[in-house]
Amino acid sequence: MKSFDRSDSKLVLAHVLFAFAALFIGGVAGLLQSMVKSGSIELPANIGYYELLTAHGVLMALIFTTYFIVGFLYSGVSHTLGGKLLPVSRKLGWYGYALMSVGTVMGVIVILLGKASVLYTFYAPMKASPWFYIALALVVVGSWLSGFGIFYQYIRWKKGNKGKLSPLFAYMSVVTMLLWQICTIGVAIEVVVQLIPWSFGWVDTVNVVLSRTLFWYFGHPLVYFWLLPAYICWYVVIPKVIGGKIFSDSLARLSFMLFLLFSIPVGFHHQLMEPGISPFWKYLQVVLTFMVIIPSLMTAFSMFATFELYGRSKGAKGTFGWVKKLPWKDVRFFAPFMGMLIFIPAGAGGIINASNQMNAVVHNTLWVTGHFHITVATSVALTFFGILYWLIPAITGRVLTPRMNKLGMIQTIIWCVGMFFMSGAMHIVGLFGSPRRTAYNTYNDHPDAVLWMPYHVAMAIGGSILFIGVILIVYNIIGLLRAPRGETEYPIGEVSEASEKTPAFLERWGLWIGIAVALIVFAYTLPLVDMIMNNVPSPGYVTW
Amino acid sequence: MPKPEDKKEEPALKGTFASVMLLGAFIILTWIGVFALFMARN
Structure with missing residues (x-):
């Protein structure tokens, strides 16, 4: 077994550790938020609820995810495309890391100074300090450099291996980064063309509906930028961890391409309640949104099939006998599996x-x-947590001990229990009408609002349990870094012998990018022209 | 027409079929549940 390249190991580890530092700080903000929301505590004089909310959202949803994803993708690209990163790719990875880190530190300072409580969606006409927008622009540009590093490694591998099918992990990493590059163009235009000049005072007003449309052009594929790396683990790594096979290489590649096509031209489903967009375009984008169900169900089918084939190879009988054969006591399987289950x-x-x-x-x-806490904060987060238990040992030349495995199992259960209370309460009280993004408020003791209170307390209880989960995952990372020396394999699954040969058109990038661009142009051109021609300008507001 | 020796035996995926059907049923039931709530509130 070839050990992981040392220089690449440093780059991957730097990303993973930064991600979990962000998770810890964001977790503190989240805990305080849930306590304030339920009326359990009052914050000392100068700390505002909305500062905490912005810090929690930015650090968890943008920083934790992006750093972990870049680190994870680089690890798999290094392992499957030649065993080490090319110098150009590694350099781009480090430049990206530096730029993102400067942006993160700057952004967090501006938020904590109370100059940018615009929530993580930075919705105009709420106006933050220009330095907040500049900080996030640096994060995005940094992630672009990291993406270019992955593209470079892939292109060079393809040139050196003409006619060969690229490794599935690398292929999926390229799709993920391609999706990211295409979708972040929207938010980059919003920030550079609209928000920065406006927040510096160079222009007086902002086109609100245009800015929100550009945000959601990015905001929905952002969800798939979080999910696709989790799917890489599910498709490529989990079959190896359980001792089974990848059900079908073609199915996996096709599902990723369909995600690329149908996760971008769909932002209007976040703006269904907004005026200024014609019902036809909303309808069209809802139809395109529903197309994403196809690759999602393909993924579910593929996972069930991998599990069933493995179980049957171990002698399982009956319709569901294979469930018992799965390695329930292995955290590398259990944590991502709970992520899959909760994704239903x-x-x-x-x-x-x-x-x-x-x-x-x-x-x-x-x-x-409640919804995005079970998607990104459970399905995605639990998968990322599960990855840690083999990734850190594999890249640092250590082994996962039974004790660390047990601690990982406990951490997973704590996370699921905490999320059951917190996200469950959010879902139910949301159906009763309790608004999101609001500090403690009894609405003049309105009877409806009083009925929400027990759910807000359940959210705080769930949030407190989750915070224990945050502390334990940080403890587990320290434990993994101090684990005994040894060799750990980087788990890459093999494709089932029963599966068909992968057709070459799945690697015709020009074709797929062309279709993606055509769909985007079709879904967005006329509504954007309408928004620009019928501008309703607004001045900025500082609502906090 | 494929030659007899090209025929591969299909793997048994009874459980997978049942699982995706249950998954689909769950999605439809939750959707109908919230749609009923929408109708009741109108």
Whole structure:
């Protein structure tokens, strides 16, 4: 077994550790938030609820995820495309890391100074300090450099291996970064063309609906930027961890390409309740949103098939006998599996959110907060946690001990229990109408609002349990870094012998990018022209 | 037409079929549940 390249190991580890530092600080902000929301505590004089909310959202949803994803993708690209990163790719990785880190530190300082409590969606006409927008622009540009590093390594590998099918992990990493590059163009235009000149005072007003549209052009594929790396683990790593095979290489590649096509031209389903966008374009983008159900169900099918084939190879009988054969006591399987299981209600909730009438029921309620806490903060986060237990040992030349495995199992259970209370309460009270993004408020003791209170307390209880989970995952990382020396294999699954040969058109990048661009142009051109021609300008507001 | 020796035996995926059907049923039921709530509130 070839050990992981030392220089690459440093780059990957730097990203992973930064990600979890952000998770810890964001976790403190989240804990305090849930306590304030339930009326359990009052914050000392100068700390505002909305500062905490912004810090929590930015650090968890943007920084933790992006750093972990870049680190994870670089590790797999290094391992599967030649065993080490090319000097250019590694340099781009480090430049990206530096730029993102400067942006993160700057952004957090501006938020904590109370100059940018615009929530993580930075919705105009709420106006933050220009340095907040500049900070986040640096994070995005840094992530672009990291993406270029992955593209460079892939292109060079393809040139040196003409006619060969690229490794599945690398292929999926390129799709993920391609999705990211295409979607972040929207938010980059919003920040550079609209928000920075406006917040510096160079222009007096902002086109609100245009800025929100550009945000959601980025904001929905952002969800898939979080999910696709988790799917890489599910498709490529989990089969190896359980001792089974990848069900189908072609199915996996096709599902990723469909995610690329159908996760971008769909931002309007986040704006269903907004005026200024014609119902036809909202309808069209809802239809495109529902197309994402196809690759999602392909993924579910593929996972079930991998598990069933493995179970049957071990002698399982009956329709569900294979379930018993899965390695339930191995955290490398258990944590991502819980992520998969919880993705079932999460996905069902997503379909509800994207349906026009039902969006009216849940829009801007705590249901939505509950929804993204089981998608990104459970399905994605638990998968990322599960990755740690083999990634850190594999890149640092250590082994996962039974004790660390047990601690990982406990951490996973704590996370699921905490999220059951917190996200469950959010979903239910959201259906009762309790709004999201609001500090403690009894609404003059209105009877409806009083009924929400027990759920807000359940959210705080769940949030406190989750914070224990945050502390334990940090402890576990320290434990993994101090584990005994030894060799740990980087787990890459092999494709089942029963599966068909992968067709070459799945690697015709020009074709897929062309279709993606055509769909985006079709779904967005006329609505954008309409928004620019019929501008309703607004001055900025500091609402906090 | 494929030659007899090209025929591969299909793997048994009874459980997978049942699982995806249950998953689909869950999605439809939750969707109908919230749609009923929407109708009741109108």
